[in-house]
Amino acid sequence: xxxxxxxxxxxxxxxxxxxxxxxxxxxxxxxxxxxxxxxxxxxxxxxxxxxxxxxxxxxxxxxxxxxxxxxxxxxxxxxxxxxxxxxxxxxxxxxxxxxxxxxxxxxxxxxxxxxxxxxxxxxxxxxxxxxxxxxxxxxxxxxxxxxxxxxxxxxxxxxxxxxxxxxxxxxxxxxxxxxxxxxxxxxxxxxxxxxxxxxxxxxxxxxxxxxxxxxxxxxxxxxxxxxxxxxxxxxxxxxxxxxxxxxxxxxxxxxxxxxxxxxxxxxxxxxxxxxxxxxxxxxxxxxxxxxxxxxxxxxxxxxxxxxxxxxxxxxxxxxxxxxxxxxxxxxxxxxxxxxxxxxxxxxxxxxxxxxxxxxxxxxxxxxxxxxxxxxxxxxxxxxxxxxxxxxxxxxxxxxxxxxxxxxxxxxxxxxxxxxxxxxxxxxxxxxxxxxxxxxxxxxxxxxxxxxxxxxxxxxxxxxxxxxxxxxxxxxxxxxxxxxxxxxxxxxxxxxxxxxxxxxxxxxxxxxxxxxxxxxxxxxxxxxxxxxxxxxxxxx
Amino acid sequence: xxxxxxxxxxxxxxxxxxxxxxxxxxxxxxxxxxxxxxxxxxxxxxxxxxxxxxxxxxxxxxxxxxxxxxxxxxxxxxxxxxxxxxxxxxxxxxxxxxxxxxxxxxxxxxxxxxxxxxxxxxxxxxxxxxxxxxxxxxxxxxxxxxxxxxxxxxxxxxxxxxxxxxxxxxxxxxxxxxxxxxxxxxxxxxxxxxxxxxxxxxxxxxxxxxxxxxxxxxxxxxxxxxxxxxxxxxxxxxxxxxxxxxxxx
Numbered sequence: 001x002x003x004x005x006x007x008x009x010x011x012x013x014x015x016x017x018x019x020x021x022x023x024x025x026x027x028x029x030x031x032x033x034x035x036x037x038x039x040x041x042x043x044x045x046x047x048x049x050x051x052x053x054x055x056x057x058x059x060x061x062x063x064x065x066x067x068x069x070x071x072x073x074x075x076x077x078x079x080x081x082x083x084x085x086x087x088x089x090x091x092x093x094x095x096x097x098x099x100x101x102x103x104x105x106x107x108x109x110x111x112x113x114x115x116x117x118x119x120x121x122x123x124x125x126x127x128x129x130x131x132x133x134x135x136x137x138x139x140x141x142x143x144x145x146x147x148x149x150x151x152x153x154x155x156x157x158x159x160x161x162x163x164x165x166x167x168x169x170x171x172x173x174x175x176x177x178x179x180x181x182x183x184x185x186x187x188x189x190x191x192x193x194x195x196x197x198x199x200x201x202x203x204x205x206x207x208x209x210x211x212x213x214x215x216x217x218x219x220x221x222x223x224x225x226x227x228x229x230x231x232x233x234x235x236x237x238x239x240x241x242x243x244x245x246x247x248x249x250x251x252x253x254x255x256x257x258x259x260x261x262x263x264x265x266x267x268x269x270x271x272x273x274x275x276x277x278x279x280x281x282x283x284x285x286x287x288x289x290x291x292x293x294x295x296x297x298x299x300x301x302x303x304x305x306x307x308x309x310x311x312x313x314x315x316x317x318x319x320x321x322x323x324x325x326x327x328x329x330x331x332x333x334x335x336x337x338x339x340x341x342x343x344x345x346x347x348x349x350x351x352x353x354x355x356x357x358x359x360x361x362x363x364x365x366x367x368x369x370x371x372x373x374x375x376x377x378x379x380x381x382x383x384x385x386x387x388x389x390x391x392x393x394x395x396x397x398x399x400x401x402x403x404x405x406x407x408x409x410x411x412x413x414x415x416x417x418x419x420x421x422x423x424x425x426x427x428x429x430x431x432x433x434x435x436x437x438x439x440x441x442x443x444x445x446x447x448x449x450x451x452x453x454x455x456x457x458x459x460x461x462x463x464x465x466x467x468x469x470x471x472x473x474x475x476x477x478x479x480x481x482x483x484x485x486x487x488x489x490x491x492x493x494x495x496x497x498x499x500x501x502x503x504x505x506x507x508x509x510x511x512x513x514x515x516x517x518x519x520x521x522x523x524x525x526x527x528x529x530x531x532x533x534x535x536x537x538x539x
Numbered sequence: 540x541x542x543x544x545x546x547x548x549x550x551x552x553x554x555x556x557x558x559x560x561x562x563x564x565x566x567x568x569x570x571x572x573x574x575x576x577x578x579x580x581x582x583x584x585x586x587x588x589x590x591x592x593x594x595x596x597x598x599x600x601x602x603x604x605x606x607x608x609x610x611x612x613x614x615x616x617x618x619x620x621x622x623x624x625x626x627x628x629x630x631x632x633x634x635x636x637x638x639x640x641x642x643x644x645x646x647x648x649x650x651x652x653x654x655x656x657x658x659x660x661x662x663x664x665x666x667x668x669x670x671x672x673x674x675x676x677x678x679x680x681x682x683x684x685x686x687x688x689x690x691x692x693x694x695x696x697x698x699x700x701x702x703x704x705x706x707x708x709x710x711x712x713x714x715x716x717x718x719x720x721x722x723x724x725x726x727x728x729x730x731x732x733x734x735x736x737x738x739x740x741x742x743x744x745x746x747x748x749x750x751x752x753x754x755x756x757x758x759x760x761x762x763x764x765x766x767x768x769x770x771x772x773x774x775x776x777x778x779x780x781x782x783x784x785x786x787x788x
Contacts, residue, residue, distance in 0.1 A: 004728050114569055155724040171727045452553040535553050535571040
């Protein structure tokens with residue numbers, strides 16, 4: 001059955017900050033250009049999860065009058081704290097001694113999901129056609145190998161891939177330029193980086209997994225505008241990570257934890273580390289009497305400058321974290337993602353009008369403030385491969401004394417899937433049982449994400465070798481998928497003494513951690529049927 | 540034959556409902572909203588009847604705030620021909636909705652009115668029945684199978700005892716059960732086409748319907764949390780506990 005075809009000037013894959021900024025900028029520069037934006041979530045924002053302390057620099061450039069447009073950007077950062085946590089103790093680090101990149105006055109505490117909903121309204125007002133619930137599942141190529149566009153997912157297939165009564169074939173969207181804005185570890189972006197060898201000569205990309213919960217606090221524990229970060233406990237000196245606690249409006253806090261996916265111990269469970277973190281006296285005292293109202297998780301980019309691939313290829317561009325523009329020491333990627341999208345839009349306008357090469361995107365990008373930011377931030381993350389303490393000392397020297405201008409660049413040596421040590425060589429970790437007040441299990445957490453995938457559809461978490469988990473990964477690494485997945489999609493079940501690897505794909509929240517961390521790269525995340533996945537509100 | 544289908548915008552069924560702290564309602568800000576699931580079945584059935592050549596036009600109607608239009612737009616994307624949006628910003632009760640629908644029926648003269656058997660937000664299960672009363676039309680509720688005949692419908696109903704088959708003369712009201720059919724997906728080309736289909740906007744006040752609520756909400760609260768279960772060691776202990784603690788035997 002042949003698919004219907006629609007022609008656009010520009011097709012954008014993904015409705016996050018980078019994709020929406022690309023769309024808005026395109027229409028600002030040329031109102032007559034046809035722009036179509038596809039989003040896999042059931043609505044814009046439903047798959048967006050971020051801290052988020054927002055730097056408005058890119059938004060100031062994109063929509064200078066944003067303050068007049070009733071944006072969901074209300075809570076200005078008023079106070080900052082940085083704590084080093086020991087098991088029960090804490091040391092408060094003076095804010096003036098923090099590197100400039102970690103100071104947040106002038107920034108706002110926002111929900112990125114809500115910002116995206118608002119950006120989508122601005123884009124639609126400018127005439128961008130936005131289609132939520134339609135994942136781009138496939139890249140289409142021209143005969144000369146250049147990107148022709150994308151195809152949307154077929155709907156109404158059963159588990160075996162047979163057509164159900166409700167079958168609807170996907171559609172081909174052809175474009176002069178296709179922009180990939182899928183966010184961290186986009187599954188089409190991953191294919192393109194490989195196909196066009198975009199990461200040639202670059203360090204392997206580095207990732208983290210970020211958890212976020214929204215809590216409604218008791219009035220006396222809430223301090224609107226306060227931004228707090230912690231490092232240290234419960235992670236050991238060799239595991240990269242830390243927490244954020246942002247006091248937003250309406251007595252809410254955005255509480256989260258980020259752990260580098262280069263961790264070595266296969267027994268480590270990022271989810272349980274996060275839960276354990278909340279039991280620290282300094283954190284528990286904030287949460288007591290409060291109520292958890294949201295939960296979610298998403299992988300994020302940590303590789304920065306050294307791992308940034310080439311961002312252009314024939315017929316297409318990568319923007320935002322589909323390439324990897326997050327600034328790790330700043331713990332911010334929204335402003336850089338937006339700016340990369342805006343530069344992409346300027347490039348596309350020139351490309352369509354006067355056939356200027358798409359490689360011009362990278363030239364412009366290199367001249368922008370994003371590139372300068374990423375360059376200056378480049379040595380922070382790799383220095384933490386020496387451990388937390390040396391990492392902090394080095395970062396102090398690098399960021400405070402030299403402002404990121406040391407005359408050398410540290411390398412990321414390994415991809416995250418290569419860092420696990422065999423389970424037998426690493427200590428087991430005993431995590432406390434959840435108390436269902438401060439700490440929770442995965443089952444009650446996944447419930448808060450609102451995630452669902454229509455039953456009886458092909459499993460969207462594909463195994464290259466379906467015997468590998470039991471035959472190899474279980475023995476060598478105690479199958480870490482049971483632990484790194486933040487919602488318990490992967491389970492080892494025993495039936496009549498035979499072990500079975502079970503994939504509860506309907507629980508998936510599209511964080512992409514399995515696709516990144518699986519030691520043999522045996523799991524591939526592909527798009528499920530449109531509209532599936534989490535339904536985040538104010539994440 | 541003309542079919543009018545009523546659709547309602549509700550909080551998506553996957554979303555965990557959160558009660559507002561002051562007990563005045565549930566949180567809807569930035570919460571994913573969708574068409575009430577059995578309303579999707581109602582639309583699907585109407586489209587199937589039209590595809591079978593037994594209906595000439597499908598009109599989708601919704602009552603509610605500006606954004607309620609999204610549900611009409613979705614109905615248009617799966618096969619409705621045109622839409623009506625009756626704009627009301629205040630809280631709506633089934634009585635007011637049924638009075639508004641009566642006005643729309645009088646204006647459009649459909650042969651059939653379809654809607655979901657109940658909405659998943661308030662679970663009232665009243666609007667269809669009230670509309671039937673207002674119009675003095677026959678009603679077939681909880682329909683799990685519909686057969687269109689000359690001047691009548693044969694409807695199988697999901698009732699407590701099992702299935703009940705009735706025949707109603709048209710014009711009639713049918714409220715649809717989830718078992719009636721499997722709603723189709725809106726395809727991308729059809730969503731694009733739906734953007735061009737007309738939606739007529741009417742203000743409820745122009746219809747002369749009093750939409751003021753008749754029910755006063757005193758407080759809305761979450762159901763009490765279920766206590767964790769316990770394991771008993773023996774049947775004797777279980778019987779003991781059922782007798783002495785639970786006092787059910």
